[in-house]
Amino acid sequence: MSDTLLSVENLRTVFHTDKETIRAVDGVSFDVQRGETVGLVGESGSGKSVTARSVLGLVEEPGVIEEGSIQFRGDELVGGNWDEHRGDIAIVFQDPMNSLNPVYTVGNQIKEALRIHQDLRGQEATDAAIELLEDVGIPDAARRVSEYPHQFSGGMRQRAVIAIALACDPDLLVCDEPTTALDVTIQAQILELLDDLQREENLGVLFITHDMGVIEETTDRVNVMYAGEFVESAPVDELFDNPRHPYTRGLLASIPGRTAGDERLPTIEGEVPTSTSGPTSCRFAPRCPHAFDDCEQVHPERIDVGDGTVDHEAACLLYDDRFEESAPEEKFADDGGERA
């Protein structure tokens, strides 16, 4: 733990609405080391993006970070200290069409970041912007720098967004579904670019996606998120070889091609619940094929489920010795659990 960039401890981000308080992120803890890619995976509404926005201090009213700590290089950020570390943490958003302002040229927007973080102006800044565009693999950068976002293709726009992020000279890059809006070939190119950049600059990356395939390719360590909580955390190989939480198994089972011979792809029935109160039960229990009576009564804590050589945690009563599995219902016809 020598070079820890980001350390999130027991983070809880809530949204106060007129009717209720929604716990979008509820007690999440993770670290990102320098040069490491940490994945955050889960379906829509599980709180992935809110986690990312919390890390960057972008949570807006009515949302508020209610509890927990976010430390960047040991400095506490919660409580409004983001300004001192602006630029150290950069973000790449999902939709490149939306994260570039259409009324300014791409160069203008890169220069805006350069001006703030590297104090470059005029021709100097233009040269630096051209260099950044070249770094992210945009051909003919000297001409492209004075073009508007609408003149760029989707993949090039995302490259430009990455160039803006790099203009801040960050240590930590948060990628919030950076390839979701792109088609598969462009997605592969962007992932490769991010991988190269990470190795060159030795960045820490927090990679958010709902795509298990992308997770397998890019990350070192994976946190599986469900209804605002981490239900399982493990190094990527361990998670894919030996998934312990029923939700993770369900996710893996629903990747096309992984379940051989099956005609129909297994799915997880139902939707992610909206958590409005403190945890009193397992939030996945209503959808869980292995749920038993205690699952409705007890909130599972994260326990070590590894074989001692790897750092593998899951929050499931199945692995808690204090509870006895009683009469599990089989909801998945053939899930990853058989192989585990």
Next chain:
Amino acid sequence: MAVRTSRFTETLTDGRTALWAAAGVLLLVLQFGALANFVVGLGIDAILALPGVDSVGFLTSLENAIQSIPTLLSRETVPNQGYYDGSGYEGTFLGLAPAMAWALRAALIYLYAFAALGWVVWGLRIYRQEHRAADWTPRDDMLNRFRGHKWGIFGLVIVFMFVTMAVFAPALGPTTVDQNMRNSYGHEISYWDSDTQSVEEVVVGQANLNSLSVGNDQNVGLWTYDDYGRFHPFGTMQNGRDLFTFLAVGSRISLVIGVLSVALSASIAASLALTSAYYKGRIDLGMVLVSDAVMAMPQLLLLIMLTTVLRETWISDVYSGGFLLALIFAFTGWTYMWRSIRGPALQISEREWIDAARSFGQTPLTIMRKHMLPYVTGYLLIYGSMTLGGAIISIAGLSFLGLGVQPPTPEWGRAINLGQDYVRTGSWHISLIPGILITLVVTGFNALGDGIRDAIDPQSDSAGGETAGAGGGA
């Protein structure tokens, strides 16, 4: 710097641009004296407005020097005030009849104004075709859409003519405010007395008294001469003064108050709307409460109360009370604009580039100015244009009631008020002409607002707009 200089010289040596620049210089030279006079006069007025300053000797001599510079569109170059000496006209331009000389000057002024407008459009086209790096921007589509919007163009032309009238008011009138109204007993004019068959002298005040328009018995109507050979394009008023001169100068005060109040309320509205959209939550709620409270005040009653309460103070003397009016209009008017702009501003604040800018540490003020303001300026233009029409009506309405701009400063509403007793007689023009003009100008501002709205909103693309975005794919 070297790059910039070479680019500048390159620009000037390029054929079309050089021609354009030359045309600009020509247009400027024709009116340089008037422009310099205006700037210096403004400076003198500003200094004299400061408490404790009584004279500005140095600037006054400068003003006198400037006034000797000939300008094309001035009373001196194309004079219309002359007299008939039995054989021909003395003192008018080329010996033309006063009506013809005045019409010529008015035509020249409008010709000049439209030439200047054309010059700007021409310059924009050259810039778009030759100097701009991008071959297409979203603004191009807006301009093209506006160009195909007949109602908007109608509004633009009306508004432009109104602004021209206000800008060239002193040169446009057949006589001057000073000679005809403020100091009419301090000026003498010569005229041809047909009884004695000789040229006589008369004080303007006396001549006015004999040129009243007070019904069927005594009337100086549209496009007529009075007994003293003075030409009145819109006839005279009930007190014998020239209506056209009154209206031309009155247009200036309407425009200045209107623009000032709308600019003030637009800047209040825009800054508050951006603030509430950026911070949301409690700040937004607080502003809703404040604007509701201001909206709840009856504007007309507030106006009447404030003009009465502040009657004796210095602020009511600034620009004949026009400044105070503008302030009151701005203070009560921003709420409506704020409401209209808040929605679009909230929409923009949800866009991801705002978060992106925040994530790399851009300051809130710069984010509002750079990343949000461009998206609400269109709305500001639309509502500004429409509010301006409303402000002009309100100013006229107040003058009609005898409030607002103090006499003898000409104001359109007062002309309507003064003429209302004669609407059913031959002197109908006193009320009716300013009334028609107000309606026309306000309609023009609203039409312009409509045109801008349709131009800005791509979804209002009409059939003619299909080709507009063709260049976008490059």
